[in-house]
Amino acid sequence: MNLTIRHITRYRFEEPVNFGLQQLRKTPKSRHSQNVLRWDTSVAGGQQSLSYTDHHQNTVDLIEIDRGAQELVITCEGEVHLDDNHGVVGRHLGPAPLWLYRRVTPQTKAGQGVRALVRGVSGDTELDRAHALMAAVAEAVAYEVGTSESDWTAEEALSAGRGVCQDHSHVFIACAREMGLPARYVSGYLMLDHTTEQDAMHAWAEAHLPGLGWVGFDCSNCISPDQRYVRVATGMDYHDAAPVRGTRQGGALEALDVEIEVAQQ
Amino acid sequence: MLGKTANGLFWMYRALERAENTARLIETGQRIALTRMGASDEEWRSVLQTAGTLDGYIADHEKVTKDAAIDWLLRSRDNPSSVLCCVEQARMNARTVRTALTGEVWEAMNGTYMRVKEVLARKVSERDLPQVLGMIRQRTGLVRGATHGTMLRNDIYDFARIGTFLERADNTARIIDVKYYVLLPSVTAVGTSIDNVQWETILRSVSGQGGYRMEYGASSEPRDIAQFLILNRRMPRSLSFCAHKLRDNLGFLGSDYGERAPSFAKIDHIDRAYLSLDIDAVFDYGLHEFIQKMLLLLGDLGRQIEVDYRFYE
Amino acid sequence: MNDQVYFDEMLGTEGTVRRPYQPFNTWFEGEDPKHLRAKQREAEDLFRLTGITFNVYGRAEAEERLIPFDIIPRIISGREWQKLSRGIEQRVRAINAFLYDIYHGQEIVKAGRLPEQMITRNDAFLPEMIGTRPPGGVYTHIVGIDLVRTGPEEFYVLEDNARTPSGVSYMLENRETMLQMFPELFSRNRVQPVSTYPGDLYNSLAACAPEGLGRKPTVGLLTPGIFNSAYFEHSFLADEMGVELVEGHDLRVEDGRLCMRTTLGYKPIDVLYRRVDDDFLDPLTFNPDSTLGVPGIMDVYRAGNLTIANAPGTGIADDKAIYSYMPEIVEFYTGERPLLENVPTWRCSDKESLAYVLDNLKELVVKEVHGSGGYGMLIGPTATKKELAEFRKKLEARPGNYIAQPTLSLSTVPIFTKSGLAPRHVDLRPFVLVSPKGINITPGGLTRVALKKGSLVVNSSQGGGTKDTWVLED
Structure with missing residues (x-):
């Protein structure tokens, strides 16, 4: 299946920007069941000044906002071929060692909530347990848009009992690491059945299982990713895999507008 | 050169010049107080005003007294223009731009700081005052001398000089601003002893008595004093002299950098439109208005230099 | 513990003057102590005037202090030095190979020579450095190896400093001071010079510039600012190398390069000798609250457009827990027995x-x-x-x-006191430069001395002083 994706992010600033940088992780990965046929990032109100591959094999682009700009528009557009692999991404490739994904980060730190959730998870194999964990997370944290904060930790989402895909992923990752499994955060696109227009990217988690390698778990939809899922960036948590990290001098943000289109070709 | 370095050099030399000028103002005030019958503490009010710190002083003190004024001007931590604060500021800037200075300049600056800090650690008694003030003038002169004698004539030197002369011009303009009325051609009181005192004060504050005599002879005329302080091109503390130096150094920067900055146009304008007049034209313009205009233009020039040479982001 | 016998580098254990100190001793015995005491004071005035001070952490600017300087040199023979420098070179080579390995294949862990937790649980390990090859392949451009001595032939490495070793300015200024005060000593002894260090440092840094520049690289030195305890050293080295001394707010990323704000606009820097810790280097990648660093500098670095010296993440090599594995590390990467021993x-x-x-x-x-x-x-x-x-x-x-x-029974070297010479414990920090052209060790280094009688703590923050360190031409 081929998906076409168009993702426009439009920033408007109250006053002209004096200086600003944006670190983008917005280019989908070509790996296994996913092949990027074409991908293009264009910027208005800034310039793409460098690009490199980070330790999670993400493509990172650095955008410099033009001095005096009052608007910045980043357009990513392309086509990705996908095969259904039932969420199996496969063998771990470097350069980051697998153990890195066992490390706890501030957003995925296990506390009482995480440990309690882990205690309730059972199954014969690691794969069974991971699936059980996905179900447990989905049950513990209700999917509710607009009720969580973007800097919430896994524990905060658990005690609130609600959140979005980011929170689901953090809780899953925290639990998986607590269970001794390497786990990571994935940001990406998901083709929806009823509409091509969306206003946010999606996120899910991956755990590294014996014999299978990396396997995806989308707690928000309670399935392992199929050919509707486009993997863009991976990392230890949201902060590490975030599509945009930025810094600015001057130019308070006035409006942020996101348009995403994901369509089957 | 880093914009920060240009900034540091500018302020190092500005602060040093200010420390010296403040010391000279105190000396003058003290001299008047000692030599004139009936001189009142009110004289110190105008000294404070000339040093640009009267408002700060009043916010901190109930009334103007000689002792408090001298202490405020010399060593108060609450007065950013006190000699002690200026020397500290100069030395801190020198540390920031240490790599732009020769070892000799740095050592002269650091030595000055160490000595001034030691001497001004305690209140200075009236008996020690002349010595202390002399030391301050000598020490700042030492830094200037090391600068002249050891520094390359490049952009580093230019920024050092620009700081010096902008501060000096500002200082001379403030002296005239506070006492302008005694220089006005007045129908009464010309040549009275009161005016003589005031004229002497003005000349002393710029170490200009000797120079004045060489240029104009022994008798003090307000018109001549005004000419001397504003337009005389040989007098190293006159507005015209300072403006010339500023124009020279901004010009050197322009040729060094291959491009004249807007600040050059500004100093050129100040020089041509205001300091190439004769003294009658200054009085026609209005002495007070003229000096006010000068202070405004010098302030504006300083800000333009900051922008032109990227002192700050 | 005071009845213990320590090896004195001047008098040995027997009380007879050892060979490297003999010409010095002859000179010393002919000197008037009063005259020497005056010289000692003169040295301190000189240091104060030059501004060779360090700021005490957490105090105001007023708290600039001198590190006490002792006029009795510490003297090492050429033969002793040769042996030491071979060991230092081997160790530094191993440290660089170790860092490359840790941030790439981690073969040493796979080979079972280093427990995985030593890396996984180590805060100094920077994931962002995984897979990044620093320009020129060098991680630790500048290393300080702290050595102690316990006998005529016994040297131990106490600590490796692979992040931002400091103290080299004291090594240089101590020598300058001795040359000014006692020129006659240097005509009696053939002391290997240290003054080449700033030039060597510059060349070494420039040789590590990103490839394909097509012009002479621009080097800059990044300091946290004038209130940093080592600010004197930062400005001293920038001055001696003839490079710009920059702070975070002088820098920004422009056109994919690190640039400094000059009076003529932003100009690129190719090699940054930074004296700012990893965590503060880049608020975009590391500590977002840092104002000492430059946002985006790690992106420029990872794209290969900048050399950062020392490379981020080198702290993993000088961690004290890793230290205990240094013999294994040296063997693993050099295939040789370590020439220098660990404590x-x-x-x-x-x-x-x-x-x-x-x-x-x-x-x-x-x-x-x-x-x-x-x-x-x-x-x-x-x-x-x-x-x-x-x-x-x-x-x-x-x-x-x-x-x-x-x-350890740390060796002693005499210091000059009111009542004459008195033995005090010392250590030694030689400075090592690494570039693709090779490893350069300045003969000597910084000798730190515990001024308090019997004390073993030589740190300047704890009342230690310094001495000029001589390596003789044999």
Whole structure:
């Protein structure tokens, strides 16, 4: 299946920007069941000044906002071929060692909530347990848009009992690491059945299982990713895999507008 | 050169010049107080005003007294223009731009700081005052001398000089601003002893008595004093002299950098439109208005230099 | 402990003047102590005037202090130095190979020579450096190896400094001061020069510039600012190298390069000798609250457009827990036996070691794994009962945070006191430069001396002083 994706992010600033940088992780990965046929990032109100591959094999682009700009528009557009692999991404490739994904980060730190959730998870194999964990997370944290904060930790989402895909992923990752499994955060696109227009990217988690390698778990939809899922960036948590990290001098943000289109070709 | 370095050099030399000028103002005030019958503490009010710190002083003190004024001007931590604060500021800037200075300049600056800090650690008694003030003038002169004698004539030197002369011009303009009325051609009181005192004060504050005599002879005329302080091109503390130096150094920067900055146009304008007049034209313009205009233009020039040479982001 | 016999580098253990010190001793005996005392004061005035001071952490600018300077040089023979420098070179080569490996294949872990936790649980390990090859392949452009001596032939490495070793300005200024005060000493002794260091440093840094520049690289030195304790050294080195001394707010990323704000606009820097810690280097990638660094600098670095010296993440190599594995590390990467010995070290994370350490606390030195500057350290033989008890609690609570070492019989070198020469304990920090062109070790280094009688703590923050260090041409 081929998906076409168009993702426009439009920033408007109250006053002209004096200086600003944006670190983008917005280019989908070509790996296994996913092949990027074409991908293009264009910027208005800034310039793409460098690009490199980070330790999670993400493509990172650095955008410099033009001095005096009052608007910045980043357009990513392309086509990705996908095969259904039932969420199996496969063998771990470097350069980051697998153990890195066992490390706890501030957003995925296990506390009482995480440990309690882990205690309730059972199954014969690691794969069974991971699936059980996905179900447990989905049950513990209700999917509710607009009720969580973007800097919430896994524990905060658990005690609130609600959140979005980011929170689901953090809780899953925290639990998986607590269970001794390497786990990571994935940001990406998901083709929806009823509409091509969306206003946010999606996120899910991956755990590294014996014999299978990396396997995806989308707690928000309670399935392992199929050919509707486009993997863009991976990392230890949201902060590490975030599509945009930025810094600015001057130019308070006035409006942020996101348009995403994901369509089957 | 880093914009920060240009900034540091500018302020190092500005602060040093200010420390010296403040010391000279105190000396003058003290001299008047000692030599004139009936001189009142009110004289110190105008000294404070000339040093640009009267408002700060009043916010901190109930009334103007000689002792408090001298202490405020010399060593108060609450007065950013006190000699002690200026020397500290100069030395801190020198540390920031240490790599732009020769070892000799740095050592002269650091030595000055160490000595001034030691001497001004305690209140200075009236008996020690002349010595202390002399030391301050000598020490700042030492830094200037090391600068002249050891520094390359490049952009580093230019920024050092620009700081010096902008501060000096500002200082001379403030002296005239506070006492302008005694220089006005007045129908009464010309040549009275009161005016003589005031004229002497003005000349002393710029170490200009000797120079004045060489240029104009022994008798003090307000018109001549005004000419001397504003337009005389040989007098190293006159507005015209300072403006010339500023124009020279901004010009050197322009040729060094291959491009004249807007600040050059500004100093050129100040020089041509205001300091190439004769003294009658200054009085026609209005002495007070003229000096006010000068202070405004010098302030504006300083800000333009900051922008032109990227002192700050 | 005072009845213990220490090896004195001037008088040996027998009290006869050792060969390297003989010409010096002859000179010294002909000098009037009063005259020397005057010289000692003169030296201090000179240091103060030159501004060779360090700022005390957490205090105002007024607190600039001198590091006491002692006029008696520490003298090392050419033969002794040759042996030492071979060992230092081997060790530094191994440290660089180790860093490359840790941030790439981690072969040493796979080979079972280093436990995985030494890396996985180490805060100094920077994931962002995984897979990044620094320009020129060099991680530690500047290394300081702290050495101690216990006998004529016995040297031990006490600590490796692979992040931002400081003190080299004291090495240079101490020599300058001695040359000014006692020129006659240098005509009697053939002392190998140290003054080439700034030039060597510059060349070494420039040789590590990103490839394909097509012009002479621009080098800059990044300082946290004038209130940093080592600011004098930063400005001194920038001055001696003829490079710009920059702070975070002088820099920004422009056109994919690191640029500094000059009077003529933003100009690129190719090699940044930074004296700012990893965590503060880039608020976009690391500590978002840092104002000392430059947002985006790590992106420029990872794209290969900048050399950062030392490379981020080198702290993993000078961690005290890693230190205990240095013999294995040297062997693994060089295939040779280590020429320089480690001080025997007990890792308190190990149960048996911990038990030994707790049983013998009074004889041992206990150090925090990540500590520096002599803080958070226990010296058993001189500690009070209360201190011992407190440390015992700390050890039991967080054993993995500590290592322990025997109290070495550190050698002494005389210092000049009111009552003549008196032996004091010393260490030595030679400075090593690494570039693709090779490894360069300045003969000598910084000798730190514990001025208090019997004290073993040489850190300047704890009342230590310094000496000029001579390596003789044999």
